[in-house]
Amino acid sequence: MSNMLRGNFFRVQRHRRRPVGTVMAVVTPVLPDDAREFARAESARHYVSSGQVSSGHFSSAHVASKLANTVSLAAAALGFGTVMVNILDGAMQHTIASSNFPVMRKAQEHAICNLVIKANAAVTVTSIKDDPRLCGLPVQRDSAAGGYAGVPILGRELLIIGTLCVVSPQAREVTGPELEVLRNFAAIVQDQLELVRRVDEGSVPPSGEIAHLANAIADGEIVPWYQAIVDLESGATIGYEALARWPHNGDPVDFVAQAERHDLAVQLDRSVIRQVVIDLRRWHRTDPKLTMNVNVSARHFENSADIDVLIALFAAAGIDTRLINIELTETTRLTRATQASSLVDRLRASGFKVWLDDFGTGWSSLESLLLFQIDGIKVDRDVTAALGLPEGRAVLRSLMTLAAELGLATTVEGVQTAAQAQRAAEMGCSFGQGYLWSRAVPATSIEIAG
Numbered sequence: 001m002s003n004m005l006r007g008n009f010f011r012v013q014r015h016r017r018r019p020v021g022t023v024m025a026v027v028t029p030v031l032p033d034d035a036r037e038f039a040r041a042e043s044a045r046h047y048v049s050s051g052q053v054s055s056g057h058f059s060s061a062h063v064a065s066k067l068a069n070t071v072s073l074a075a076a077a078l079g080f081g082t083v084m085v086n087i088l089d090g091a092m093q094h095t096i097a098s099s100n101f102p103v104m105r106k107a108q109e110h111a112i113c114n115l116v117i118k119a120n121a122a123v124t125v126t127s128i129k130d131d132p133r134l135c136g137l138p139v140q141r142d143s144a145a146g147g148y149a150g151v152p153i154l155g156r157e158l159l160i161i162g163t164l165c166v167v168s169p170q171a172r173e174v175t176g177p178e179l180e181v182l183r184n185f186a187a188i189v190q191d192q193l194e195l196v197r198r199v200d201e202g203s204v205p206p207s208g209e210i211a212h213l214a215n216a217i218a219d220g221e222i223v224p225w226y227q228a229i230v231d232l233e234s235g236a237t238i239g240y241e242a243l244a245r246w247p248h249n250g251d252p253v254d255f256v257a258q259a260e261r262h263d264l265a266v267q268l269d270r271s272v273i274r275q276v277v278i279d280l281r282r283w284h285r286t287d288p289k290l291t292m293n294v295n296v297s298a299r300h301f302e303n304s305a306d307i308d309v310l311i312a313l314f315a316a317a318g319i320d321t322r323l324i325n326i327e328l329t330e331t332t333r334l335t336r337a338t339q340a341s342s343l344v345d346r347l348r349a350s351g352f353k354v355w356l357d358d359f360g361t362g363w364s365s366l367e368s369l370l371l372f373q374i375d376g377i378k379v380d381r382d383v384t385a386a387l388g389l390p391e392g393r394a395v396l397r398s399l400m401t402l403a404a405e406l407g408l409a410t411t412v413e414g415v416q417t418a419a420q421a422q423r424a425a426e427m428g429c430s431f432g433q434g435y436l437w438s439r440a441v442p443a444t445s446i447e448i449a450g
Helices: 003-014 033-045 060-078 114-119 176-201 209-218 252-261 265-284 298-302 304-316 340-349 363-371 381-385 390-406 418-426
Strands: 082-088 092-098 104-107 123-125 148-154 160-167 223-231 237-245 291-296 324-328 353-359 376-379 409-412
Touching (some): 114 160, 209 265, 237 265, 265 304, 390 418
Parallel strands (some): 237 291
Antiparallel strands (some): 082 092, 082 160, 223 237
């Protein structure tokens, strides 16, 4: 690759935020084969320390500790003897984390995972000893190697930097659902590696509050708690809103705002949503019509790939997207995103319902109505709190008239009294949410009625 080509390629890539957590088919920049491999290897080297895996935040001990829980969970979920995270930098394969294998290096040309690099896709091997693609590789002489599956891990430059792979001691066919689980774990590994890289580069400080937040996101410490959404006419719970909570670290408003300020909002949303889909799949066995509201930062709408990842998170879990309500937050920022309208349309075309959160306070709410095709509005809690006053009732009445004319569903937030719920219902609001029915609680406190 010429210096000009290399410079232009990486100049473009630096302005594209990597879609952390990609779980769909790999889409890489269109380059000639030799140029693509050069660029891929360059990207991979960001995830090892000068090829030595020995110092800085990409030291073997540091990275292995960050990935330990993910690797262990993947091993338990899939029932394979060995799970590995491998980075392939063009010359070497670096095993940077493993459930049952030493952190080590080997020549890339001798690694099974090189098949994933060449295929630009997931690879399965039922029997390592008998697969002709592996003829001549040292691994075919290893009596402990049976079956194999490997899925790509993408770097920030949208190129495959390595694999998350599993190896069994006996020949074993990997099923489609098992491969999907492996892809989901690979998405988590991508998030973790990206956060470590950002610390290594200095965009996230190695210590202090922001580093603590980045580590909490990567380690899954921030979890969804759920608040009931109630049909105001029947009083029945029809769904829940998932709210990010850091159980041992205080006010949720504070850390969510920090994530927005320090470009961690997309990673935070994805981390929470991955846990939401696990809970929702379980609850759908009892109530298949249960809806779920998830909050999505406006930052997702600054890069179309981030929306693709969001869609893929639900698709990979087999969730009916018609039951998912995407709540758009930070609408002031959202209206400044040049491609936001088309991306909102993409979400709706994929089956999602799109709602404007905290509606009714400020011009940005009305501006968003003019810019986006949406399905519903959530009335801000400040309006709800003022329902005891003529002014508050007048505002809500106007909002309900507007919603009715536009065919929008409505939820009133922050309901604390039966009188507030009654007034909202009388004015035409469909749903309510607030302490009158339930505070946000962890998934273990939710009982779903069939």
